[in-house]
Amino acid sequence: xxxxxxxxxxxxxxxxxxxxxxxxxxxxxxxxxxxxxxxxxxxxxxxxxxxxxxxxxxxxxxxxxxxxxxxxxxxxxxxxxxxxxxxxxxxxxxxxxxxxxxxxxxxxxxxxxxxxxxxxxxxxxxxxxxxxxxxxxxxxxxxxxxxxxxxxxxxxxxxxxxxxxxxxxxxxxxxxxxxxxxxxxxxxxxxxxxxxxxxxxxxxxxxxxxxxxxxxxxxxxxxxxxxxxxxxxxxxxxxxxxxxxxxxxxx
Numbered sequence: 461x462x463x464x465x466x467x468x469x470x471x472x473x474x475x476x477x478x479x480x481x482x483x484x485x486x487x488x489x490x491x492x493x494x495x496x497x498x499x500x501x502x503x504x505x506x507x508x509x510x511x512x513x514x515x516x517x518x519x520x521x522x523x524x525x526x527x528x529x530x531x532x533x534x535x536x537x538x539x540x541x542x543x544x545x546x547x548x549x550x551x552x553x554x555x556x557x558x559x560x561x562x563x564x565x566x567x568x569x570x571x572x573x574x575x576x577x578x579x580x581x582x583x584x585x586x587x588x589x590x591x592x593x594x595x596x597x598x599x600x601x602x603x604x605x606x607x608x609x610x611x612x613x614x615x616x617x618x619x620x621x622x623x624x625x626x627x628x629x630x631x632x633x634x635x636x637x638x639x640x641x642x643x644x645x646x647x648x649x650x651x652x653x654x655x656x657x658x659x660x661x662x663x664x665x666x667x668x669x670x671x672x673x674x675x676x677x678x679x680x681x682x683x684x685x686x687x688x689x690x691x692x693x694x695x696x697x698x699x700x701x702x703x704x705x706x707x708x709x710x711x
Contacts, residue, residue: 468525475497475686476496477527478689482506485519487693491693492521498524498547513541525601526547527548533562535576548600551604553608557621563604563624564624573597603625603668604624609634615659619659628667628670629653631669634649667685673691
């Protein structure tokens with residue numbers, strides 16, 4: 461066993477992951493074997509279904525941590541994904557503290573929250589039912605995404621919500637909301653990200669961010685970011701293939 465993601469986040473050491481966007485257990489397993497600390501299974505964008513996500517989790521097994529990004533923070537999305545047995549969830553576009561509170565409540569069993577009780581892979585299909593209920597609240601990781609200017613405006617209230625384990629910045633959607641589509645290095649976008657970092661630092665809440673390159677990830681680590689998602693399965697493959705072909709053709 462690798463321990464829990466919540467424990468790893470509390471240690472404050474950088475955790476490097478990448479996005480899984482394709483329906484392939486082989487790709488999921490290969491990424492887990494490549495040394496990533498966590499895999500970001502994405503159900504918000506792309507074509508992955510709930511069934512695809514569970515098959516990916518089975519292939520990854522306990523080789524690394526897993527966070528599944530749900531399309532949104534509804535009761536159905538949260539409970540079904542957590543019952544798959546992932547380390548936790550990432551919820552996109554969390555723009556208010558009230559929404560963050562609702563997500564936290566849906567992610568934890570009573571009396572802490574409102575999560576309903578079911579049986580799935582997380583509970584060992586019933587074989588570890590009681591054991592799982594005893595530890596689920598402590599072990600389930602809840603990450604909210606700040607990726608809109610409205611969220612930045614409410615960030616001090618969002619980071620103060622009990623039950624939120626980390627904030628993950630989505631720089632591209634954040635730039636979109638600011639009228640600076642794709643300009644993630646624009647000074648105004650960087651200032652907004654810095655505001656999020658500062659708010660997280662005030663409450664000792666880990667910060668995460670998406671990076672396109674290893675160089676960006678290194679800069680973010682030096683800036684104190686803990687939870688990093690670097691690239692995605694398809695971009696890792698295509699970038700590697702292009703580098704290979706460029707090198708062959710240049711010889």
